[in-house]
Amino acid sequence: MKSFALAFFVATSAFAQSIDSMIDRELPALVETYKAFHIAPELSKQEEKTSATVAARLRALGYTVTDHVGKYEDTGSTCYGVVAVMKNGDGSVLLVRTDMDALPVPEKTGVAYASQNANVMHACGHDIHMTTLLGTASMLAQLKSRWHGTVMLIGQPAEEVVQGASAMVRDQLYQRFPRPDFAIALHDNASMPAGKIGYCPGYFMSNSDSVNITVRGLGGHGASPQSTKDPIVVASEIVLALQTIVSRENSPLDPVVVTVGSIHGGAKRNVIPDQVELLLTVRTYKPEVRKRVLASIERIAKGIALAAGIPDDRAPIVEMQKAESADATYNDPALTERLARALKRDMGADNVVQIDPLMVSEDFGRFALDRQIPICMLNVGAVDPAKIASGARLPSLHSSEFAPVPEPTIRGGVKAMTLAVLELLR
Ligand SMILES: [Zn+2]
Ligand SMILES: [Zn+2]
Structure with a gap:
């Protein structure tokens, strides 16, 4: 029994290493993708070009993609939701979501790839989330022998005005596409070291009214x-x-x-x-x-x-x-603990830490339909560890100076989300 457990551990850590080398191969292209998103941000409900890029990339990876999913209450706005499905045999259905919109913030980061849209900036890191989703999508397409079931990747518009998730659910998301057994998402974190993963079982983000x-x-x-x-x-x-x-x-x-x-x-x-x-x-x-x-x-x-x-x-x-108004993000405790265990095993306990709940809000909780579907939102650190150690003031999310460190943040995000999907669809 012991030797079996040991063999299993060696096999999983060897597998985690092979994921590392797969991600390393893709990382330069992913960083370019990130910079392209960052330089051309679009405001909530105006994500036309951004969503078209997300849809085209997922199509090229072999996903069945539907765009323009979603209906806003105000019928005057077009909804740019993207749904990309990959069915790989029988098994559970897993929803993985990224948001796509930017904020009306004039960028002051000084990075070479700063926003070229005046007074609009990816100041919440939704460009990191999209890049992570595309990287994860590529991993899953290459690793089809390691999972079975259905992944449903969501590009959600209008998170910052908490209308996008509702709009997609209102447009018969779970009737037109498979209803998920679980839903997961990732948000960057402006106070954690780049690439580290944070999890919080139970209430994670608040109701907002x-x-x-x-x-x-x-x-x-x-x-x-x-x-x-x-x-x-x-x-x-x-x-x-x-x-x-x-x-x-x-x-x-x-x-x-x-x-x-x-x-x-x-x-x-x-x-x-x-x-x-x-x-x-x-x-x-x-x-x-x-x-x-x-x-x-x-x-x-x-x-x-x-x-x-x-x-x-x-x-x-x-x-x-x-x-x-937005409903609280309630991370299903069993799902969250399961993911935390799997990520600690494959990324190391030091890299996967429990974090405190927040009083900010998100509309990811809408995909849970009042807790009928277990959901979990993880965080990925986006800050240079040396900057944290120096005690310097750290720009928060939504700050004109918030600048994630691309490489380690994207690497950590793609690895965590890939491992999370493989855990839930193994
Ligand atoms: Zn935000
Ligand atoms: Zn955000």
């Missing part, structure tokens, strides 16, 4: 407050009272963020305006906490207006911006 509050008062002369209902004072009280949702209504063990990121009202110092607009972002994990926090926001806004004597027909209007 956008809420608009219009506080309506009764305007008038700034010197005659007695004949007005001042919405600036009421809005100010609401901003402060909203902080008690986290501090007084919520269990300290359930993470919640309520941020008022924008407040606008009034135009002149001696005029009390008719209304004030508050724009909020709300982050939660558990569905019951999400529901309660959103209800509390409405209760507090309306209660404070009532206490200020604002008539019922001028009560605050509290609106959820449904199109901007």
Whole structure:
């Protein structure tokens, strides 16, 4: 038994080494692909050329590719979703997703392959994700004797506005194409050493809800407050009272963020305006906490207006911006632990580390259909280890200075995703 286990271990590590040499052969071309994506970023819902490249490359690798998959709620925009299927005998169906969109950020990295589209930048590393997906797709096409089942590769548009995953599901993704047994994805990480893999079982990224509050008062002369209902004072009280949702209504063990990121009202110092607009972002994990926090926001806004004597027909209007909301990314614990074990075995325990959950959001969770399909999003470090060791300030994701180190990041990403697919479809 022992010798069998030893033989198995030697065989798997030899296999991991042969993957290394396969990736090494492809790496120069993958880095060129990455730079080509980076130099020509496209904003959310405008990924026409990017998606065409992804589709053409996957077709050339032998995948059955369908493009223009997805329907946005606003029917005016074209959806550039890509679905590439490779069936290799019987077995499970595995969805592997990359996002494709860039951000309205003017690039300041100084790299030679910096964006040539003014004020648009791959500042979240979706170019790394696309390159990783293409590299993984190539590995899988070459390694068909090592897996069986169906891989379904997804090029998802409009992640940064959290509409792309929903649009693809809305367009009968799981009726037109095989319904997956698992779904996995990779995101780069702006604080981990390049090529290292991070995993987080359970909640990984939060629910995100956008809420608009219009506080309506009764305007008038700034010197005659007695004949007005001042919405600036009421809005100010609401901003402060909203902080008690986290501090007084919520269990300290359930993470919640309520941020008022924008407040606008009034135009002149001696005029009390008719209304004030508050724009909020709300982050939660558990569905019951999400529901309660959103209800509390409405209760507090309306209660404070009532206490200020604002008539019922001028009560605050509290609106959820449904199109901007995202569900939490909940990494199925069993799936995540299984992948972590497999990756530690083949990449070394030092290179695969557990990381903390984040309060940022993603729409990858939509592919899980309310946890009906187990999903897991892994991270790949994108930062020069020497820079981390120096204690220098590290630009975050979405920063105009975020510049992943291409080679080790892509190598780690392709290796991890290839090994993940081979584990799940072995
Ligand atoms: Zn982003
Ligand atoms: Zn991103």
